Amino acid sequence: MQEQRLGAKGQKAKLNCDEMVKRHNSRLFSLSQGFDVIFCSHNIKKEHCHSGKHNGVNCIRTMENAEESLTEFSVAIKEKKVPTVSDTTIDTKCSEIKRAFGLLDAIWSDVRGIDAGLLPADDQVSLLRKLLAAAKELWLNMDMKTRQPK
Amino acid sequence: MLQTSECDLYVGNLAFLAMLIGMNNSSGSHCVQCEKKARDFCCDNMHPHEMRTKASLTECLNEFNTRRLTSRGVQNHKGVNSLGLLDIDPRRIIVPILCCPMGLVDKLLATFKDWTTHEVEVLPGPAHDISETHRSNEESHAVSKALEDQTRQLHLQNNIPQTALLLREAYDARAKARSEGTESKVELR
Numbered sequence: 002m003q004e005q006r007l008g009a010k011g012q013k014a015k016l017n018c019d020e021m022v023k024r025h026n027s028r029l030f031s032l033s034q035g036f037d038v039i040f041c042s043h044n045i046k047k048e049h050c051h052s053g054k055h056n057g058v059n060c061i062r063t064m065e066n067a068e069e070s071l072t073e074f075s076v077a078i079k080e081k082k083v084p085t086v087s088d089t090t091i092d093t094k095c096s097e098i099k100r101a102f103g104l105l106d107a108i109w110s111d112v113r114g115i116d117a118g119l120l121p122a123d124d125q126v127s128l129l130r131k132l133l134a135a136a137k138e139l140w141l142n143m144d145m146k147t148r149q150p151k
Numbered sequence: 152m153l154q155t156s157e158c159d160l161y162v163g164n165l166a167f168l169a170m171l172i173g174m175n176n177s178s179g180s181h182c183v184q185c186e187k188k189a190r191d192f193c194c195d196n197m198h199p200h201e202m203r204t205k206a207s208l209t210e211c212l213n214e215f216n217t218r219r220l221t222s223r224g225v226q227n228h229k230g231v232n233s234l235g236l237l238d239i240d241p242r243r244i245i246v247p248i249l250c251c252p253m254g255l256v257d258k259l260l261a262t263f264k265d266w267t268t269h270e271v272e273v274l275p276g277p278a279h280d281i282s283e284t285h286r287s288n289e290e291s292h293a294v295s296k297a298l299e300d301q302t303r304q305l306h307l308q309n310n311i312p313q314t315a316l317l318l319r320e321a322y323d324a325r326a327k328a329r330s331e332g333t334e335s336k337v338e339l340r
Contacts, residue, residue, distance in 0.1 A: 018285040064256060109248075
């Protein structure tokens with residue numbers, strides 16, 4: 002009971018922080034607005050039917066354009082970063098995200114590939130296994146959780 | 152539904168597939184093919200006995216109905232809360248692949264944006280204070296949680312009063328770290 006009460010207080014603080022992020026991201030000078038401009042230049046838009054996120058068909062475009070957009074993100078971030086974070090840290094993070102998008106794109110392409118007919122060929126299955134292992138390792142190393150995709 | 156000479160395969164939207172096997176409103180936090188919950192998805196191993204089958208769906212539904220008799224607050228058992236719309240084998244469900252990149256790409260983008268906002272971007276005064284306090288709270292909570300997990304393991308191995316006391320202290324420390332989040336409330340502008 003005590004933990005539940007304390008948990009509720011902690012949750013309130015998190016909501017407060019989320020509200021701050023929401024308000025900050027809606028300001029013109031924020032980095033989030035800069036990301037949206039970069040996404041728009043690659044024809045990646047927010048979908049109202051997906052809670053205003055870059056989702057639906059746009060997630061395919063996000064994966065396909067990850068190389069260019071992450072490079073542009075890196076430049077935008079460096080312009081608005083705090084002095085304590087180095088350029089190398091930003092480049093490393095952007096490369097990591099870029100690689101993750103690249104692996105997801107490769108998995109997606111391999112799963113949908115019907116070059117050899119409706120059923121996948123042996124080399125496609127073999128490549129898919131390698132890609133899945135690499136993506137899984139990277140995902141776990143990045144210490145990301147995920148909810149059920151939907 | 153795809154029908155071949157050897158078996159039937161089932162394709163469709165994730166939420167629809169969940170309804171087909173009796174998991175209404177559970178597709179957001181339960182896997183339709185195994186018994187893992189969302190928080191357990193990032194794992195390295197999958198045991199065959201965790202895969203859903205017709206028999207396991209029935210067991211889960213029976214368990215749900217039994218629990219429902221004593222508590223009306225129970226929403227489901229391992230995601231199952233009703234009879235399936237069709238009598239299908241969950242092992243014959245084909246993963247709805249579009250749902251995968253939609254969830255994973257969204258998660259990657261959200262993580263990246265969180266990182267930029269909380270750790271890299273210059274924030275105006277009050278927003279910076281809130282972000283810093285929240286981050287330090289999260290860090291101290293993570294440390295105290297890890298300590299509590301270690302102490303719990305120690306207590307399970309030894310089961311003596313000293314380890315019980317240590318576990319109690321670790322529990323209190325974690326609860327305190329969680330409660331400190333309240334102090335991060337700064338007036339928003």
